[in-house]
Ligand SMILES: Cc1ncc(C[n+]2csc(CCOP(=O)(O)OP(=O)(O)O)c2C)c(N)n1
């Protein structure tokens with residue numbers, strides 16, 4: 001039986017070397033780009049350019065950044081519907097993500113997935129799922145399939161605090177533990193605890209608010225991590241991914257984070273939380289935290305920050321332009337990539 005690491009388990013930033021700081025500049029650049037991307041995606045949604053639904057990742061960037069930074073190119077990952085930034089971090093061109101949000105033929109899923117169903121298998125991104133909890137069994141089975149023929153690839157499964165309370169969480173997690181006993185389930189469950197599932201706070205969805213500890217019930221090693229600090233997440237992710245790669249056993253992390261924006265487009269008034277609470281959480285903005293570390297380490301100054309922001313503005317403007325001017329998918333696309341089609 002494992003015991004979740006509780007008191008004081010939210011790890012504080014490790015000491016940062018100059019080499020760490022330099023390699024993290026690229027992640028700072030990507031986080032700034034992602035934030036700009038989400039701002040413009042929301043604006044385009046409000047202007048009626050994007051159909052369906054849209055959920056942004058603003059505030060949670062360090063979680064995906066820290067974990068995706070720990071992956072090898074041949075590793076794979078799954079997430080839910082708050083997925084634009086995961087794709088951008090993994091290298092999907094922002095224009096292909098924006099075009100997907102616009103439902104255009106040049107989108108990363110040919111315009112047929114939209115915001116919630118991004119997919120980029122070539123880069124190891126297996127979606128993008130709109131049904132809460134639905135990807136947990138798929139990701140768990142995929143982890144088994146990765147290890148069954150041998151090899152040492154690893155799979156990350158990002159999920160929300162709300163998704164943990166669905167039936168589709170318990171069965172696969174139990175199976176993962178059993179398969180892991182044979183070294184056959186190299187999966188890291190990353191619970192992004194942003195405190196809410198739409199308007200339902202964590203303490204209204206479970207009595208056991210240490211979400212990492214839920215994995216004790218299945219015999220899966222687990223810990224909590226401060227999800228706002230890139231270096232803290234990255235240090236944990238490097239250690240955990242290496243362990244899972246070596247053992248083939250599952251591991252679970254609860255990343256403590258916060259959703260700065262509304263849940264989604266229909267969440268206008270956010271009656272379930274106060275402005276003061278949001279403002280307090282914004283004081284721990286993951287981009288600001290990383291920026292401060294990098295300034296102290298001497299690899300970032302005002303001029304460099306200005307250049308990185310200008311680059312992000314230009315990349316997002318180009319992505320919007322690409323999405324605007326791309327063609328709609330042709331009608332016969334409806335019958336492609338579906339069972340029973342060509
Ligand atoms: C099976 C199912 N039930 C309900 C919904 C409606 N729904 C959409 S998002 C959401 C909240 C999920 O919260 P969480 O897992 O914490 O993810 P977060 O939005 O915080 O990233 C719900 C209930 C859904 N999409 N699928």
Ligand SMILES: [Mg+2]
Pocket residue numbers: 160161162192193194195196197198
């Ligand atoms: Mg949540």
